[in-house]
Amino acid sequence: MKRIFLNAFVIAGLGLAITGCKNNNNEAEVSEAKETATAEVETAEFTVDTAASVIKWEGSKPTGTHTGTIQVAEGSFKANDSIIESGSFVIDMTTINVTDLEGDEKNNLEAHLKGTVEGKEGDFFNVTEFPKATFEVTGITEKEGQAMLQGNLTLKEQTKNIEFPVTISRDGETIQISSQEFSIDRTKWNVNYGSKSVFDGLGDKFINDDVQLKINLKAKKA
16 A cells, blocks of 8 residues: 655644635635555554544525534544554534534534434534544645645535645644645535535525535644
8 A cells, every 4th residue: 555654744634524605715725535544563553632623614604604513532643653544534513513503403413414403414514423533644745835635525424535724833742733624515425405506496506515624733743
């Protein structure tokens, strides 16, 4: 299997995880799944600090936007000195949180997104059947001086390779990871509810296909 070597500070900028509008300059490039990176035997392991890590999301429709967070369940990557050789992260879809609403409105939207409302399980993420999403590193490139992380995102048993911009800083054995805001088209992972590209006759009752993501992670040397 071909081995892909990644800059140590860039790998940590993984993020799985989920907005904006189409033709956004930061729309993630999406392609078919690719071969994952593998590591040599003698490598150091870095572990994601889940308590200090979060994925922020924003979804939009004609009448406004909603914002929220999702937690990272676990993650690790392997590095030889300053060279990252492989890595993967898991997103806990059961932690979908809405941050712009309160009370019943907040609870109702969270339940709809998670698919815990009877009869609406498949509208969005159906966390009972698909409680986890995963991201596996496949490579890294540089575009106009910007590091671009690539990896296979698996959501609702659909796997696509995505690429998005990352910025990394390091303090001792701790790495702080921040992606720029980027968007993905949710329908490529069969999250189709309210999509004009999937359903006809929605009028202005549609929800934009693109979801904006911003990933902030901390990883510590194991």
